[in-house]
Amino acid sequence: MGFIGKNGAGKTTTLKACLGIIGIDEGEILLDGTSVLKEPMACKRKMAYVPDNPQLDEYMTGLQYLNFICDIYEVPSKMRKQNFEKLASAFQMGPHLNNLISSYSHGMKQKLALIAAFSHTPKLLILDEPFVGLDPEAFVILKEQMKELCASGNSVLFSSHILDVVEKVCNKVSVIKHGQLLYSGRTTEIVGTKGFGRSIYGDEWR
Numbered sequence: 786m787g788f789i790g791k792n793g794a795g796k797t798t799t800l801k802a803c804l805g806i807i808g809i810d811e812g813e814i815l816l817d818g819t820s821v822l823k824e825p826m827a828c829k830r831k832m833a834y835v836p837d838n839p840q841l842d843e844y845m846t847g848l849q850y851l852n853f854i855c856d857i858y859e860v861p862s863k864m865r866k867q868n869f870e871k872l873a874s875a876f877q878m879g880p881h882l883n884n885l886i887s888s889y890s891h892g893m894k895q896k897l898a899l900i901a902a903f904s905h906t907p908k909l910l911i912l913d914e915p916f917v918g919l920d921p922e923a924f925v926i927l928k929e930q931m932k933e934l935c936a937s938g939n940s941v942l943f944s945s946h947i948l949d950v951v952e953k954v955c956n957k958v959s960v961i962k963h964g965q966l967l968y969s970g971r972t973t974e975i976v977g978t979k980g981f982g983r984s985i986y987g988d989e990w991r
Contacts (some may be wrong), residue, residue, distance in 0.1 A: 786940070786941070786958065786959060787944075787945060787950075787957070787972065788943065788961065789946065789948060789961070790944075790946065790960060791946055793806070794946075794961045794963065794964070796913070796946075797836075797944065799961065803821065803878070804829070804911060805821045805822060808822070809822070812854075816832070816909060819858070830858065831908035832908065832910070833903075833905065833907035833910045834888065834893075835902050835912050837914040837917060838891075839895060843886045844887070846885055846886065847883070847884060848869070848882040848883055848910060851869055851900060851901050852865070854901040855904055860906035861944065868903070868904045869900070872900040872903055872904065875930065876899065876900055877923075878896050878897060878898075878900060881893060891918060892919065892920065892923070894947075897940065899912075899915070907934075908940070909941075909942065910940070910941045911942050911943070912941065912942070912943035912944070914944055914945060915927060916945065916950050916954075931943075941955075951972065952972060952976055956971060957970065
């Protein structure tokens with residue numbers, strides 16, 4: 786599902802609430818029927834989160850960081866090896882995994898964070914503006930990995946302020962403006978609604 790809105794609309798705040806990082810005033814957030822607020826650890830074991838500017842442990846190598854994340858989620862060694870090889874190859878990070886993260890560019894750090902998130906096959910993957918800063922090839926690769934994760938019965942929730950990105954990537958969309966939910970449903974139905982773009986972007990819409 787794509788979560789769209791202008792910068793400052795409340796996308797990141799909502800994602801952090803879904804993760805249990807911040808509290809909510811009312812209502813309930815459930816993952817597979819389990820309350821994120823009442824049983825946060827049980828829910829977090831089923832989630833992965835990649836923020837818009839990943840803060841990684843730069844004293845580690847890329848491979849050490851991936852193993853560190855998989856240790857937390859208790860991913861078997863054989864499975865993690867297969868996942869590392871597949872994902873590192875897809876994101877063209879294989880030659881760089883033995884280098885210190887401190888030597889990585891912003892784009893490489895973003896790719897490593899994505900590989901770590903996909904490596905433990907989360908039930909829910911939450912991504913905050915994941916396509917910002919990615920080159921066109923990495924954009925396509927990420928889109929394919931997201932679809933593959935969903936095809937295996939899992940879900941992806943990602944935020945974006947770019948309507949075109951959401952149209953290309955997801956089959957469902959929710960729209961937020963000033964902290965209020967405007968629309969939620971299938972992308973093809975909502976994006977085609979008269980006045981949809983202007984309702985989000987106002988006079989900036991062309």
